[in-house]
Amino acid sequence: MSLLELSGVTAFYGPAQALFKVSLSLEEGEVLALMGRNGMGKSTTIKSICRMVAVKEGELTFDGHDLKSLPSHKAARLGIGLVPEGRRCFPNLNVEENLSAAARKGAWDFERVCKLFPRLKERRTQLAASLSGGEQQMLAIGRALMTNPRLLILDEATEGLAPVVRQEIWQAISELRKEAGLSILVVDKTVKELEKIADKAVILQRGETVWSGAMADMSQDIAAEYLGV
Numbered sequence: 001m002s003l004l005e006l007s008g009v010t011a012f013y014g015p016a017q018a019l020f021k022v023s024l025s026l027e028e029g030e031v032l033a034l035m036g037r038n039g040m041g042k043s044t045t046i047k048s049i050c051r052m053v054a055v056k057e058g059e060l061t062f063d064g065h066d067l068k069s070l071p072s073h074k075a076a077r078l079g080i081g082l083v084p085e086g087r088r089c090f091p092n093l094n095v096e097e098n099l100s101a102a103a104r105k106g107a108w109d110f111e112r113v114c115k116l117f118p119r120l121k122e123r124r125t126q127l128a129a130s131l132s133g134g135e136q137q138m139l140a141i142g143r144a145l146m147t148n149p150r151l152l153i154l155d156e157a158t159e160g161l162a163p164v165v166r167q168e169i170w171q172a173i174s175e176l177r178k179e180a181g182l183s184i185l186v187v188d189k190t191v192k193e194l195e196k197i198a199d200k201a202v203i204l205q206r207g208e209t210v211w212s213g214a215m216a217d218m219s220q221d222i223a224a225e226y227l228g229v
Helices: 042-049 072-077 095-101 110-116 118-122 133-145 163-177 191-197 220-227
Strands: 004-013 016-026 031-035 055-062 080-083 151-155 183-187 200-205 208-214
Touching: 004 042, 016 031, 016 042, 016 055, 031 042, 031 191, 042 055, 042 151, 042 183, 072 080, 080 133, 095 110, 095 133, 110 118, 110 133, 110 163, 118 133, 133 151, 133 163, 163 183, 163 191, 183 191, 200 220, 208 220
Parallel strands: 016 208, 031 183, 031 200, 080 151, 151 183
Antiparallel strands: 004 016, 004 055, 200 208
């Protein structure tokens, strides 16, 4: 049984249909890249998994649990940790407070997060609002890890960051890939970086799954057709 399974998932924003029978699966310990051009349904798929958007049809399960019937906080308690697009740190809390607010018992604690991102320890008493964009992204990833998830979802984790900071984030994701038992679903468009960490990929176009397979099997023609690269 897959850790995460979507089969024929449809979703709407009011009367407008956003997902058309999206399917994907993620096994324990795997890294899955969810790809596609802007506006193709990637974030809506993430919101469906995290129970922020209602699923009208199809199957949506996590570790054998039917997610469709659960509110978002109960889905999170099953072990789904989200790093949302736009970071969304608590601006009026400092770094340590942001991390503590999300903490659940487990292997990931403040010291371990700071080992992954040493800059957070240096900034532990600074308000999140005063951090740079890259530091806020590190904080958002650390906050998700503090929930001690089984599945870590990263929605456009490197978008809009300076190249040197992007590399720091990719290096951290690469290190997380080595963590025993941690599965990762990463939304991004950078094929070159995803090739280094992802086991497999799913490409969406206009809310539909148009390609899925091993990351190594994604040809230049497929990337050019669906990703514009």
